[in-house]
Amino acid sequence: MSNNKKPQYDNEQVEKLASHLKAIIELLGEDPSREGLLKTPERAAKALIDNTSGYNTDAGVLIKQALFSHDSDQMVIVKDIEFYSLCEHHILPFFGTISIGYIPDGEIVGLSKLARVVESQARRLQVQERLTADICDIVDKNIKNKGVIVVCEAAHMCMKMRGIEKQETTTVTIQFCGKFESVELQQQFFTLINLKKQ
Numbered sequence: 001m002s003n004n005k006k007p008q009y010d011n012e013q014v015e016k017l018a019s020h021l022k023a024i025i026e027l028l029g030e031d032p033s034r035e036g037l038l039k040t041p042e043r044a045a046k047a048l049i050d051n052t053s054g055y056n057t058d059a060g061v062l063i064k065q066a067l068f069s070h071d072s073d074q075m076v077i078v079k080d081i082e083f084y085s086l087c088e089h090h091i092l093p094f095f096g097t098i099s100i101g102y103i104p105d106g107e108i109v110g111l112s113k114l115a116r117v118v119e120s121q122a123r124r125l126q127v128q129e130r131l132t133a134d135i136c137d138i139v140d141k142n143i144k145n146k147g148v149i150v151v152c153e154a155a156h157m158c159m160k161m162r163g164i165e166k167q168e169t170t171t172v173t174i175q176f177c178g179k180f181e182s183v184e185l186q187q188q189f190f191t192l193i194n195l196k197k198q
């Protein structure tokens with residue numbers, strides 16, 4: 001999931017990050033002047049900036065760019081939106097999929113915008129619980145709706161690499177509001193997002 005424009009970097013930010021990353025490489029006992037590592041601080045700095053680019057994105061503005069009036073109040077679902085985020089406790093990746101459902105109340109949003117909303121919240125130092133809750137809140141606040149539900153399924157490298165829990169563990173988080181308080185409606189949502197897996 002990328003927005004096609006090439007990222008623009010703030011040179012001063014890249015340089016500052018790179019100097020810290022070079023120090024980190026040294027502290028790890030490596031030689032930052034060996035060939036393979038020469039450009040690593042700068043590359044790693046740019047990767048960090050890319051992976052936290054959500055701080056520069058206003059998700060509410062993204063949604064408002066693509067709102068359309070709509071009469072039906074049938075559930076709309078965008079499922080299995082891929083995301084990559086950084087766990088704020090270890091600065092290690094966690095990644096997986098997010099499915100969003102909402103019941104329109106007079107308007108709908110362009111579907112690709114929901115993927116952008118996910119990206120805006122994922123690309124920052126994050127925890128899965130807040131990622132899920134914030135996406136639900138953003139959709140609720142910016143699209144007239146009768147209910148919103150968000151489910152996130154993710155694998156955390158801080159668990160997998162450090163072997164704290166079983167390697168195959170995935171973490172599931174859910175947030176909902178409005179009509180999705182109804183268990184029946186939640187079940188309908190889960191049935192629909194699981195269609196592919198049957």
Ligand SMILES: [Zn+2]
Pocket residue numbers: 087088089090091092156158159
């Ligand atoms: Zn972690």
